Ligand SMILES: Cc1cc2nc3c(=O)[nH]c(=O)nc-3n(C[C@H](O)[C@H](O)[C@H](O)COP(=O)(O)OP(=O)(O)OC[C@H]3O[C@@H](n4cnc5c(N)ncnc54)[C@H](O)[C@@H]3O)c2cc1C
């Protein structure tokens with residue numbers, strides 16, 4: 001079985017994003033960029049499925065600027081076999097990403113698409129669900145456990161009430177939550193090896209997808225800032241404060 | 249504008265998250281509801297009483313019992329022929345179903361809105377809440393998820409909606425529900441509690457978490473939350489997690505115990521009215537947002553606090 005893993009290049013999760021003073025967006029100039037953390041988890045899970053013998057080939061795909069190649073090289077260094085860059089210099093919305101991914105799926109015919117549940121820049125949490133809908137295939141979102149059972153996959157999902165397990169017919173789209181696994185670091189030899197793994201270049205037009213945005217971002221501003229309050233010197237003082245708030 | 253709101257329920261009662269979503273929908277126009285489930289007539293009856301609600305669409309079918317997105321999304325997409333906007337609470341159920349609906353309608357979803365600025369203009373947090381985007385949809389239909397803490401709850405009583413039974417395509421035959429592993433709890437729910445006590449990695453292990461955090465929460469009649477580190481380490485189940493990828497909460501008082509205050513954690517609780525932090529490191533980032541801070545070793549401070557309350 002082939003697994004397709006979409007990975008997005010985003011601001012590194014340790015960086016505190018700064019809003020541009022003119023309200024046009026978040027300042028990404030000279031900011032450290034990395035693979036979206038949920039996508040790293042998806043790549044790791046795909047590799048583990050291959051190590052268990054459940055998968056034979058892992059194809060990483062990214063939709064983004066030329067620099068997204070770096071993200072794909074990271075996926076290759078972790079263990080993906082080959083990569084596809086669908087180059088697009090403007091930001092692409094989840095719906096258009098899902099349409100491009102649908103094109104890739106039709107070409108590659110994977111048994112599973114394993115992706116992140118959420119990109120930490122737009123926090124949309126929708127691409128996987130959209131892709132599943134466009135393909136007419138089932139979705140296992142917010143996965144914390146993935147088990148292949150013949151032509152089905154059993155997915156344990158992190159839901160508000162606890163853990164839900166669903167059984168999906170394959171091909172299926174699975175989106176990774178944080179506790180699915182702990183991604184490995186790429187070793188130096190593997191980083192070197194990744195440089196010679198195949199990376200194909202495509203464009204949205206190759207898949208016949210129009211990437212014109214549907215949402216117009218008219219302003220990006222700072223959230224209301226919280227001021228630090230006071231420190232209390234003792235537990236007794238804290239008790240007084242809680243009583244004053246009427247909760248104790 | 250005619251809106252359709254997904255009712256969050258467990259086939260028995262309407263969940264609170266629905267009420268904030270109704271408030272957001274009412275800012276756009278007429279509010280219709282969808283109750284999709286099995287044996288859920290009581291839910292529809294209760295939903296019809298929510299203030300301001302017009303029609304309640306009731307789809308009662310085995311295929312909808314567990315709200316599988318593969319089955320519910322086509323049902324919603326069909327109903328959207330007669331509605332202009334679909335709104336779902338930004339819960340794990342809503343987030344699972346709504347984007348699938350959006351794709352079927354060929355529209356972009358507006359995720360997790362925190363304000364309605366106009367008929368097609370909304371505010372939503374991006375970058376873990378470090379920026380707020382104002383977005384305008386150019387799509388013919390709207391699909392929206394609503395952050396519950398950002399809108400007042402509509403009154404659960406006082407409405408007199410009518411109930412109309414509807415049927416959809418039923419079971420898509422793609423997926424099936426296997427099990428739900430849920431912990432029954434007498435405590436207030438995290439997303440609607442007045443007070444929350446949350447514990448972090450510093451709590452050491454599950455037993456210590458139980459010994460220190462639970463008695464304090466009991467004294468305050470509080471819900472119990474946790475940081476991702478505490479959940480990852482297995483102190484408490486996953487549904488306790490507060491943050492960018494856990495629950496978004498905004499109680500009157502949020503007490504963070506042994507939590508450093510990473511941006512991903514702050515994303516889930518910084519709209520709380522009053523934040524209290526107990527941490528032994530006076531430079532911990534949590535103190536930059538805390539209204540009341542206590543620099544102390546929690547292993548001494550928490551038992552003392554619990555005893556004195
Ligand atoms: C994509 C992504 C999403 C994430 N989503 C979330 C999320 O939803 N929610 C979340 O919480 N995190 C999330 N995280 C993780 C987040 O970055 C932090 O790692 C996590 O919040 C840290 O948890 P903590 O504060 O309990 O642990 P730590 O950062 O280890 O902090 C422990 C704190 O306890 C204090 N301490 C230690 N001993 C004592 C003592 N005896 N008495 C008093 N204080 C003590 C220390 O001073 C320290 O400040 C996410 C990370 C990523 C990459």
Ligand SMILES: Nc1ncnc2c1ncn2[C@@H]1O[C@H](COP(=O)(O)O)[C@@H](O)[C@H]1O
Pocket residue numbers: 006007008009036038039061062063064092094097115116117118119120122123124125126127128
């Ligand atoms: N531009 C992109 N390229 C590749 N994968 C993407 C892209 N955008 C989103 N994804 C995938 O979709 C997931 C959810 O993203 P989102 O819906 O934007 O929160 C991410 O974790 C990625 O796996």
